[in-house]
Amino acid sequence: MGRHRTSREDLRERIRRRRLTVGVLGMGYVGLPLALEYARAGIRTFGFDIKPEKISQLQQGQSYIRDVPTAALAEQVQTGRLIPTGDFRHCADCDVLFICVPTPFTAHKDPDISFILQATESIAATLRPGQLIVLKSTTFPGTTEEYVLPLLQRTGLQVGEDFFLAFSPERVDPGNRVWTTANTPVVVGGVTERCTELAVAALELVVQKVVPVRNPRVAEMAKLLENIFRSVNIALVNEMAQLCDRLGVNIWEVIEAASTKPFGFMPFYPGPGIGGHCILIDPYYLAWVARRYDFVTNFVTLAAEVNESMPFYVRGLIEREIARLPVSLERARVLFLGVAFKRDVDDLRHSPALKIMELLWHDGVRQLAYYDPYIRSVEFLGRRLESMPELTPTLLRQQHIVVITTDHSGVDYEMVCRWSRVVIDTRNACRHVRRSRARVVLLGSGR
Template sequence: MKHEPEDNHPLVAAIRDKQIKAGVIGLGYVGLPLAMSISRAGFHTLGFDIDTEKIVRIDKGKSYIEAVTDDVLAEETGSGRFCATTDFTRLKECDVIAICVPTPLTRYRDPDLSYVENTCREIAKTLRQGQLIVLESTTYPGTTEEVMRPILEGAGLRAGQDFYLGYSPEREDPGNREFNTSTIPKVVAGDGELASAMMRAFYGSVVETIVPVASVRTAEAVKLTENIFRAVNIALVNELKLVYDAMGIDVWDVIEAAKTKPFGYMPFYPGPGLGGHCIPIDPFYLTWKSREFEQPTRFIELAGEINTSMPRYVIEKLAEALDRRLGKALSRSRILIMGLAYKKNVPDIRESPSLRLMELLIERGAEVEYHDPFLDEVPRTREYGHLKGRRSVQAEADNLAGFDAAVIATDHDGVDYARLATHVPLVVDTRNVYARRSLAFDNIVKA
């Protein structure tokens, strides 16, 4: 890497020599693993969260995030390098502050930056000279400069002179054991040359590989591009699923054959809808911002429409199969949703299509239960508050026999799918579970 004059600046040298304290705001799926990586790299680290329950669990060395083990958490808290607090006045102790708070959508699918804005207001209360403030939350290009900077400068200090701004998009993938925060290449950018040097020094000490880019807007666009790429390609295979289903062709067979081509093709897979914090949300951040520049985003918006329509398609396939195979109306049926999480083998329900499936079934008059080995109870959510408190039912033979149909929405590995198909009259498979496991049953319908 080219050596820049700013690399010798005292602020950069202090970071490089680990003579600074770091702060991480938001100790969720992104923030807690990041805090552990920073602490394990040798920086004294403070974690901030408004959820007192999280702080209590951290103090006891009990992790609530799969990517952070109890042993790692206990080691870092026991070493004195890491501690967590709800006291945001302690932000003044931190030389580098990373913001890892949610960036959801409003009910009208516009960006909701209230968490970022409120966090910046808290930082502004104790903002001091020399601090580096970094946003890691996914957002549209311009957020760091247009939203964060004015709020922080309201404290009377000037960005680029008194304090410094940077952006480094999170790239967490819950449940992926092949990569972790330290091994995933990290895109970094600073608002100005000194801020860029501080970003390189800090993240270069925390992760194995950094990817510096020219501006914070570029870094903000990188994250959106990564997830829009996935959203559009998933929408494509979801649409192909509909077309091929009408033709009597199994889209899963098509994909398996197509991916044998060693060039020019990358497999994506259909499903009951999109879940997770990133892929269902990020495209709408760009479509919203693009209106400011009078640029159409028809391709991205169409992909969003296709993906959000998938839960309704699954319910229609279920209703049709119940009528044809069992002679029973959906409104008089008892349905089991298999899997509440948005992806397999994790307890993460953010934007999970399973919640939408349950809502649609309730609207159609069906009796609905769910089974998920990772989620005993439906937690509080912004859009599905009426589902809060519903508990996972047992997937034992006697219990399964009481359902008319099951919908496999999430293909957790630890489920006995043979038992499911043996005891439930109809199984709607949205994940191709039975074909992938070479399980043959006559009561399976793909959707």
């Protein structure tokens, strides 16, 4: 009689032979592309979500995420390789489970890891020997070992022996055509060496380069460093842009000039504020955990403060231009171009444009409208607002102020400048426009 194979050997063999079942919890911007990638690699993949409407849409082969083409999704669903489901008992059928659920903050900007805990409970309910769990949601250092691990170990199973646990942060950049799930390297840190080794093998099925690190904390902290690096650098140029407005120097020309240095400089650009699910939130995750260690992240928090002040700064620019026209705040018609949080995406989360609209509303500006080819309607201050169906010279002429909050690439900025009374450009979207520049007020240009 042969020796009984251990859980680790069994799982390693399944991964090696690509005879495994994968489960992804959370069918959002991160989880859906990942699940699709495994399915396309020929691996049976369950896609779990708590929202029944998402599951039924996926079951019909319809994608709700721009980077996931419906045709590619439908093919995998029809062949039965990708199985969208709201039935978490199927976690028991999976050898490898990825947790890709949201990690928002509370109203007071403290971390809210309740979705991670809920997803972990779903896995713990049917945990069995031979399963590997990989947390991918962005979170503070210590989450995997201090919060996820105890829930799984309550089952009596041992990590590194019976089941395996790792953290591997997601780096997907929605809208990026060059860097995709397959060709973007990923970092992974397991709770034990065996956990790391198995997680590397599982990830290598769909990712070309997997970088193992010592433990989950290194991986958790690396993700925060990557995002906070961006937050700090964006804050720096945002502060510089405000100074340039006073000095009468054009920050965009300054950045272009500095970018000619071939080493030691990397361009970042100012804007109306940071939105989305990552860069805005992550500094608060780090600041929160730091407080537990009697440490105040002054630098990181200052960057967040500068970035969060930008919608207020842009509000000031808009109200100044309204006053110059002159027209009263009540009668001023303001059109926003682009409300998604960044270019060419349909993601509205923490959009600075919405924040600016709210601030203007509080100041008495009532005639607010927007045009965004990616966002059909928005809700702000309990009101529903539809996007203008089309951007036309007539629509532009009717406005007192046009504010470019997001520089979507499909917009004709030449036309915007030609027909608008005043354009407030917070993204330098009109840089190639030659005529009618007199009407453009460019953030950070000193006018």
